[in-house]
Amino acid sequence: MSSLIEVSGLSKRFTTDQRRDGRRLEVHAVSDVDLDIARGEVVALVGESGSGKTTLGRLMLRLIEPSSGAIRFDGVDITSLPAAEMRRLRRRMQIVFQDPFSSLNPHLRIGEAIAEPIQIHGLATGPALAARVDALLDRVGLPRTARERFPHEFSGGQRQRIAIARALAPEPDFIVADEAVAALDVSIQAQILNLLADLRTDLNLTMLFISHDLGVVQHIADRVAVMYLGRIVEIGDGARVMRDPVHPYTQALVVAAPSLDARRRNRPSPLPGDPPSPLDPPPGCSFASRCPIAEEACKRDRPVLKPVADGLAACFKTRSTPHKDPKEPAHAA
Amino acid sequence: MNPLPALAAAASEKATQSGPTLAVSDLRISAKRDRKSVELLRGVSFHVASGETLALVGESGCGKSITSLAVMGLLAPGLSMSGEVALTDAGGRIDLVALSAAERRKLCGRRLGMIFQEPMTSLNPMQRVGDQIAETLTTHGICSRQEAARRAVAMLDRMGIADPGRRALALPHELSGGMRQRVMIAMAMIGEPDLLIADEPTTALDVTVQAQILELIRDLSRERGMATLFISHDLAVVADIADRVAVMYAGEIVETGPIDQVLDAPLHPYTIGLIASRPALSTERRARLSAIFGAVPEPGRRPQGCAFHPRCSLAKPGLCDVGDVPLKRFDGRDVRCLRVGERVQA
Numbered sequence: 150m151s152s153l154i155e156v157s158g159l160s161k162r163f164t165t166d167q168r169r170d171g172r173r174l175e176v177h178a179v180s181d182v183d184l185d186i187a188r189g190e191v192v193a194l195v196g197e198s199g200s201g202k203t204t205l206g207r208l209m210l211r212l213i214e215p216s217s218g219a220i221r222f223d224g225v226d227i228t229s230l231p232a233a234e235m236r237r238l239r240r241r242m243q244i245v246f247q248d249p250f251s252s253l254n255p256h257l258r259i260g261e262a263i264a265e266p267i268q269i270h271g272l273a274t275g276p277a278l279a280a281r282v283d284a285l286l287d288r289v290g291l292p293r294t295a296r297e298r299f300p301h302e303f304s305g306g307q308r309q310r311i312a313i314a315r316a317l318a319p320e321p322d323f324i325v326a327d328e329a330v331a332a333l334d335v336s337i338q339a340q341i342l343n344l345l346a347d348l349r350t351d352l353n354l355t356m357l358f359i360s361h362d363l364g365v366v367q368h369i370a371d372r373v374a375v376m377y378l379g380r381i382v383e384i385g386d387g388a389r390v391m392r393d394p395v396h397p398y399t400q401a402l403v404v405a406a407p408s409l410d411a412r413r414r415n416r417p418s419p420l421p422g423d424p425p426s427p428l429d430p431p432p433g434c435s436f437a438s439r440c441p442i443a444e445e446a447c448k449r450d451r452p453v454l455k456p457v458a459d460g461l462a463a464c465f466k467t468r469s470t471p472h473k474d475p476k477e478p479a480h481a482a
Numbered sequence: 483m484n485p486l487p488a489l490a491a492a493a494s495e496k497a498t499q500s501g502p503t504l505a506v507s508d509l510r511i512s513a514k515r516d517r518k519s520v521e522l523l524r525g526v527s528f529h530v531a532s533g534e535t536l537a538l539v540g541e542s543g544c545g546k547s548i549t550s551l552a553v554m555g556l557l558a559p560g561l562s563m564s565g566e567v568a569l570t571d572a573g574g575r576i577d578l579v580a581l582s583a584a585e586r587r588k589l590c591g592r593r594l595g596m597i598f599q600e601p602m603t604s605l606n607p608m609q610r611v612g613d614q615i616a617e618t619l620t621t622h623g624i625c626s627r628q629e630a631a632r633r634a635v636a637m638l639d640r641m642g643i644a645d646p647g648r649r650a651l652a653l654p655h656e657l658s659g660g661m662r663q664r665v666m667i668a669m670a671m672i673g674e675p676d677l678l679i680a681d682e683p684t685t686a687l688d689v690t691v692q693a694q695i696l697e698l699i700r701d702l703s704r705e706r707g708m709a710t711l712f713i714s715h716d717l718a719v720v721a722d723i724a725d726r727v728a729v730m731y732a733g734e735i736v737e738t739g740p741i742d743q744v745l746d747a748p749l750h751p752y753t754i755g756l757i758a759s760r761p762a763l764s765t766e767r768r769a770r771l772s773a774i775f776g777a778v779p780e781p782g783r784r785p786q787g788c789a790f791h792p793r794c795s796l797a798k799p800g801l802c803d804v805g806d807v808p809l810k811r812f813d814g815r816d817v818r819c820l821r822v823g824e825r826v827q828a
Contacts, residue, residue, distance in 0.1 A: 197688035198659075304777050305542075334541035334715065339759035339773035346770070361688065364718075368761035368771070405693035407718035409745055410762055419693035421642065423658050 153355045154323055155185040159218030161204050176427045178204040180379040191356040193370035201379040202359045206325045210242050240270045243316040247328035249308030253300040259311055260296030266318045285314040306337035327359045363406045367391040375399045378424055378435035385460020395462040398436045442466050503709035504530040504677050509565035511548055520782040522548055524733045535710040537724035539717055543778050544730040546713050550681045554596055555586050571676045591618035595670030599682040601662035605654040611665045612650025618673045637668040660691035671702055681713040696722050721745055729753045732779055732789035739815030749817045751794045796821050
């Protein structure tokens, strides 16, 4: 499979107002990330708040500019593509946000909101445009009468369908879904996840699915990348990472995730403490301060991603191990 | 002046007492909208015994938060309410609905503790967190300022906050979200309340922090024999903390029973749907989720008969769409479904 989007050595530092020794402190939001997504593949980005997953998603679309590193889209280096050319390419890369209440213009009728990206990219006009809007409404499961109505007339789930229709309007190849189902009630969330799964199959969409919910992630993703303090610490087959995580942080995350299957009885103690400050990331492994198996070397040197099971993990304490029996859960003991 | 060991002894004595600490019966709340009365809560009854955790679960608009607000006496003005909310303990029985604001303030912190979803809006941004925690003790004259400050630091330590002496001097904005939530729990717990009401206390937190906070609430309620009313939209979180659960839909409890029974063998079609629509780590990848079709009815647009019937695949015309559906005892639970018995026999 060829990659549709590929980033290498990608970093983003934000300057803050805080100073130390006369120098402005920087937030290391994303540090040295390599990631490629194959055509038609769904990669999920998981991690806790502040881990850099939203920043990485926006960097990949060049909604914000990287501090260093490169982004290639469909074989073209877009890292420093001029604005006019980038605009043309934008048709092919779209984003769906978490909050369908703030991502839609309250003064625009639904039909206008969905037509807008089609018009901006000059893809259709007149009756052809109207037909495309109708087809998109059908596609996301909304009645065509929605065209004449305003966002406030719709529920959260319906608004998220509208936001998806709008993202699909210019017929993109690549979609970043940033916590796209996080604000929805579970019964509605399931409807939207089913819709995304259908779209993905029917349109061969490539997706970066950003989420903090491991259940959702393992349901939709082919591969999962786990971020901690701006770095990918583990990446691999979605089902395997969730069932048989290699990195100690992924293990802690899977254990801590509330689940109807694994109730409190057999739970080990939760991970202590909080992540270190991204203003002052530690020199060694960023997880060492909370890691149950960290040694002195982990605090001194930074582990790099190395092959494990079907993916990669950045940990000194894990060896490249053969794939375990998939039926055996890793945290059963 | 009560030293801590005495309080602990009193608490364990409390834990062994029988009888419910909180009893809510036939709670009804309605709002006026366009001169019409809109029912938000239609006769909700439950009880929480000391040492026990009851979870109210449901999706937005089901009435779980308004129930907790009513119990805390924080209902918005303009809502009309009927029913009984009674808090019972060694000191007797108090009708929480009939209390004046001043009487209620006397209970808050000592007999009633509350934790909300967003600690930033519940904490005073200008006051050191240690002082905010200690305030409960000094306001009620439980101990001296110095002793209160000492206990506040001890409480932060109990919350798993590193360097509690220094953190007690911090202002809320200087702490992380997880730490602020722990500060709020410390505030709620330091007065050793009989009843803790926790409304989505971990919803804004990351999973590893959420796991820490849930463990904390669990340990404290067990140690101190506290009755806990836990409100959440997330069945999986509830699975971690509750002894019993009440599932709410459109202003009513539709199923209530011991947590394991309800989760392992749900009876109400809505509970079944809620559990099935949640993607679990064990769900086969890319299998279709069994979503509940449609959406929760808006208040005032409640369908006739069973409120869930338009979304229910088992609804029977002429049966489920006429008349109110009572809660029926079935298989160790109370279930509000006319077809519950039939289905099991079939």
